[in-house]
Amino acid sequence: MTVTVALDGMGGDAAPEIVVAGAALARERRPDLRFLLFGDEARINGLVDQHPGLAEVTEIRHTPDAVAGDAKPSTALRQGRQSSMRLAIDAVRDGEAGAAVSAGNTGALMAMAIFVLRTLPGIDRPAIASVMPSKGNPVVFLDLGANVECSAEHLFQFAVMGEVYARAVLGVAKPRVGLLNVGTEELKGDGVVRRAAALLRDSDLEIDYAGFVEGTDVTAGTVDVVVTDGFTGNVALKIAEGTAGLFTQALKDAFGSSWRGKLGYLVAKPALQGLRDRFDPRLYNGALFLGVNGVVVKSHGGTDAVGFASAINAAVDFVSQGTNARIIDEMGSVTTDDAPKPQAANG
């Protein structure tokens, strides 16, 4: 299956360079990929030509407009109709591309994705999902910030989408799904998580609901999918990033602090390389906008070509596995049964 990916050529700190170089890298894994690349043609043309073969599979569509990194979503929606970000999403709506990838402004990208593509049947609000490393298998974690306030029904929908994602894209046969809470006992947490737990427990979907999990369970890999509201999820993701960064820096400092540290590092370097690869944040780059009626992936704004290629890969895998169709199927069996009806959400 040939997938065409629409790329926001102007989104991110180091665009368009990393976008073009990332596309070239993604092609190494999937040589049949094709790209629609939106942005400043004068800047992009020369970059594409630096990568052999890329020009043949890439259609550049010129636009002078780009969404500013600090633009409000509402402003971007109003004024960004010809922006590289918006045109990439429009290409998904028009069936010209199977997915859109952008390293630009997250809020603007989500607003445009919802406005242009709408949500999947049965889904009230899309969530941002990412894959995080753990002691065991990688863990699907959502919502990472699309919805600062969530109802129990929203969390239920996130759980269904995360479960399908783990099955379809990560290939987990029977993903275990946990709700993030301050303890594992049934009475912990506020009314929203407790009601969401009841919805998951009582649902006749074949979801392997594992109950409440705590922050430590995310990295422990106790479950395959961790569901939370966008406020907690965003903070959690950034705390994890910050802690990882703190350790990495401190480890570098320790190795550099003395001749013994430096020598020890050189000796142990091959062993440490595996560690670096395992936690390389670039390999986990690419957050899915789950629940959008189309495939949109957000790359970290500060990533490089390797990271941007990961985001493209995430989009392509999502499309290839027909993930959205599976989510629609799953939500369809909720809404046609006498199980909790998301459209009646009032929490």
Next chain:
Amino acid sequence: MTVTVALDGMGGDAAPEIVVAGAALARERRPDLRFLLFGDEARINGLVDQHPGLAEVTEIRHTPDAVAGDAKPSTALRQGRQSSMRLAIDAVRDGEAGAAVSAGNTGALMAMAIFVLRTLPGIDRPAIASVMPSKGNPVVFLDLGANVECSAEHLFQFAVMGEVYARAVLGVAKPRVGLLNVGTEELKGDGVVRRAAALLRDSDLEIDYAGFVEGTDVTAGTVDVVVTDGFTGNVALKIAEGTAGLFTQALKDAFGSSWRGKLGYLVAKPALQGLRDRFDPRLYNGALFLGVNGVVVKSHGGTDAVGFASAINAAVDFVSQGTNARIIDEMGSVTTDDAPKPQAANG
């Protein structure tokens, strides 16, 4: 100033051993410490005698009752009146001890602390505060789980208490206080954090309010105090713990994975020792119940003697600096001004 610390001899995974050994270690730093030690005398007596000089400064008070680690707070309150935990808190109320330290059930300890000691004037709800390592100075982080749902006024009170703690105990001359949010722009987050921001901005207290901060700011040390609700704070703390544990384990695995790794570790060991010390969770052990009218410190249940000694140290430093009196002063100047009145809280 001689401080007497009431110890819950039976709380924690490895009590009473680590409690007694922790007390002995804390005495090395502060030889003038005295202890009231509650628990099973038959088990404790012999342990105390293993540490020279400890028996002379320790009064053991026998009680056969202990609060179970999985007891509900309400049950512990009702049935635990003669428990080692409760008697330690009673000793603070009765002026026999300046502080109580327990490695037992957090919910039970908080419920008992509030029931027995009440809250400080101007404080509606106590918060759990801990000190976390960062790239810069250690950061005071609260609430870590006492209040899963918070109003803006609660967050405001947490900010005041955290600021006083950073000044009094950590010795930061002018602590910068941030509100945890999903972004730094004023319009980010839900109504509660935005109202809390307004309370802090408009207050005539001399608090150096730094605005919204994100998860990455906690480890970056952007501010000295980070305030959030107990749900987010609990998840954040455990995500940080989990991420640190994941890295530590992966680093050990990497060093152990080959002869080069093992050799490199041996060579670099002295350089890595500093790293280990800097992030040793035992040295950050001891969470303060800020806002309780008395000093109660919760030790991690799974800690060892070194960690328990840190919790005792945290309690002693808090008492020595007259921190609660300073919080009362600070809150008093809120409630007598025309600034936001916490007692009128309705958020």
